[in-house]
Amino acid sequence: MFVAVGSGKSKHTHKTRDRDRYTQGRVSRTTPFSLAFFANIPIIQNNMKVILLSDVPNVGKKYDVAEVKPGFARNFLFARGLGEVITKGTAKRVAELTKKREVEKSRQEELLQNAFTKLKDAVVTLKRKTNEEGHLYAGVTKEELAEELGKAVGAAFFAEYIQLEKPIKQIGEHIVPAILKGKEAEFKVIVEAE
Template sequence: MKVILTHEVSGLGAAGDVVDVKDGYARNFLFRRGLATAWTKGGQAQVDAIAKGRETRAVKSLEEAKSIKGNLESSTVTVTAHAGKEGRLFGAVSTADIAAAVKAAGGPSLDKRKIELPTPIKAVGSHAALVRLHPEVQASLKLDVVAG
């Protein structure tokens, strides 16, 4: 089944790409999460609109992405979450929480969809996250999760 990606999907493509996926994957994962729409003959105008929007939101230059990468990697971001006595969190730290903590710490405004967590953060302590700033630039972000 041909689909048009409306958001970036790891391992599949970026917003505006037309990809061929299995029917079940499209119906049960991509469509339900709003990550893709079905391909139609009139879909080319939609692909163009998505590509134009992606260009305006993307970090414009490679140099800017590298400077943001330097700022992110040189600092540690503190995320406050509700935790029990043993340091286990009630729930998990989401990518939206991380983006808000970076912004509150005086960092750049990050898109929560560009932040990847290798494992869910469910405990107090030091953790790491990956931020995709540009197709060629990825920053490693150090997180310090504290009980609050």
């Protein structure tokens, strides 16, 4: 227990003494240390805008404008060459780069749509090592099919478009479905023994 020193007439604890000061009007309730004082001050956002020069997980894609903490920008993005501060000059460059990215994306989609129409006639032939029973030692995966299919139709083809449940492990003809933006097509895969 805290005993007040000085007058000797009262033995107040520090809690009672502070309460008494407020009730007697000596200390205003709007002192800088009260919550009411801070309620009217806006919270300062100290984030900064950066342009991403490559894809950064959980932040954004290449040429996106991201708002990040200054420490993250300095210590991670700028140090690794993944980002750049937005200024008046870079803002114009950002607009040009995003426009360029959109044009490239639309061109890729157009090529992919054309390739998807050619897909019905596409035949992918693969030669693999087999055992005596005709089983492949290593199955043909979606990734291998996507690479060979890209060569056959003349466009970049991603493995995620190919709907193959498990790798092909038998020699012979196989019909494999592919889906792109709701459109479905099938192509033929011929696996031959070496």
